[in-house]
Amino acid sequence: MAAGQGSAAVMERRLSAAEAQCARAGVQLTELRRQVLALVLEAEQPLGAYALLDRLKTQRPGAAPPTVYRALDFLLEQGLIHKVERLNAFVGCAGAGHDHHAGHQHAHQFLICRQCGQTIEISDPMVARALAEAASRVGFQAGHAVVEVEGRCATCAAVA
Amino acid sequence: MAAGQGSAAVMERRLSAAEAQCARAGVQLTELRRQVLALVLEAEQPLGAYALLDRLKTQRPGAAPPTVYRALDFLLEQGLIHKVERLNAFVGCAGAGHDHHAGHQHAHQFLICRQCGQTIEISDPMVARALAEAASRVGFQAGHAVVEVEGRCATCAAVA
DNA sequence: CGGGGTTCTGTTACTATATAACTTCCTGGG
DNA sequence: CCCAGGAAGTTATATAGTAACAGAACCCCG
Ligand SMILES: [Zn+2]
Ligand SMILES: [Zn+2]
Ligand SMILES: [Zn+2]
Ligand SMILES: [Zn+2]
Numbered sequence A, B: 001m002a003a004g005q006g007s008a009a010v011m012e013r014r015l016s017a018a019e020a021q022c023a024r025a026g027v028q029l030t031e032l033r034r035q036v037l038a039l040v041l042e043a044e045q046p047l048g049a050y051a052l053l054d055r056l057k058t059q060r061p062g063a064a065p066p067t068v069y070r071a072l073d074f075l076l077e078q079g080l081i082h083k084v085e086r087l088n089a090f091v092g093c094a095g096a097g098h099d100h101h102a103g104h105q106h107a108h109q110f111l112i113c114r115q116c117g118q119t120i121e122i123s124d125p126m127v128a129r130a131l132a133e134a135a136s137r138v139g140f141q142a143g144h145a146v147v148e149v150e151g152r153c154a155t156c157a158a159v160a
Numbered sequence C: 001c002g003g004g005g006t007t008c009t010g011t012t013a014c015t016a017t018a019t020a021a022c023t024t025c026c027t028g029g030g
Numbered sequence D: 001c002c003c004a005g006g007a008a009g010t011t012a013t014a015t016a017g018t019a020a021c022a023g024a025a026c027c028c029c030g
Helices: A008-025 A031-042 A049-059 A065-077 A125-137 A154-159 B008-025 B031-042 B049-059 B065-077 B125-137 B154-159
Strands: A081-084 A089-092 A109-113 A119-122 A141-152 B081-084 B089-092 B109-113 B119-122 B141-152
Touching (some): A109 B125, A125 B109, B008 B031, B065 B081
């Protein structure tokens, strides 16, 4: 199997959930957007916009940068994917489709393994709280936070 | 006065401190590197590499992208400046020159005002601790962390 | 003094990432 | 039918970052 974050069946379930979420929000998960979302979800690792574009071209030969960037913008707005700033790359939201924060963006943090490139999404309340407190301590009204830790994942640490 | 982070006198003091720090570390703060550091320090806000390049060209007409990127790499390694990932821009280290973490990189967080663009550097131990704990909870060996909160600074909040 | 290494800078060319601006297509409402 | 709005196509361009090699400056050693 070529899928990364799950089997074909799991992928389908996630896509259906995304579909449902968009319907609820009154926005359209068009074929293009669905294709891009599928490409992001089936990757093992965060993919850059141009890597996605290359893959997309096999299904949609005329695709150009705006094609993929527009789809990505939509998916980001719907909270279906996140951007990893450090890598200029995109990854499916680990929590999308299956619970509480089902809709829209949520506070999250990334743990990026410098060895295998895998990126783990967590959503730690203590981190969020510490940040909010630190910000308010200097009178700063905190909005969205980018938190990306580089290091070594458990798997890679176990090997070496 | 055109300086951002301080008067000309303050700038000179910071540059001297940088000089001293580099001497201690056994590396050279050359004329070019010093010029780039001065440009970063005198800016009100984080500056992109090409904005720095434009300014640098007035002093050094032949300057090209590698000129400024190499200087920035050096300054980053010495912990004299930081990169703001969200903005692809560079800013002087707020703590450089005047104390404990005088040398090399240190854990820090940025609060980026979406209104005025000002970027505040903090170094909150609770944030660092929460992150370290969250990481270790999933067996992740944490290294450098990018933490950048977008929001509204106290000044802008006071106005509106 | 004359190599010979190292470090720093100059220079050219290129790759990668992202957006602007305008057009075309489609769909649903009047 | 006509139009408004959203989505996608298309072309061009802006912005960010790097590779690769050449030249200069410096220092160390013999
Ligand atoms: Zn998420
Ligand atoms: Zn790993
Ligand atoms: Zn700092
Ligand atoms: Zn502000």
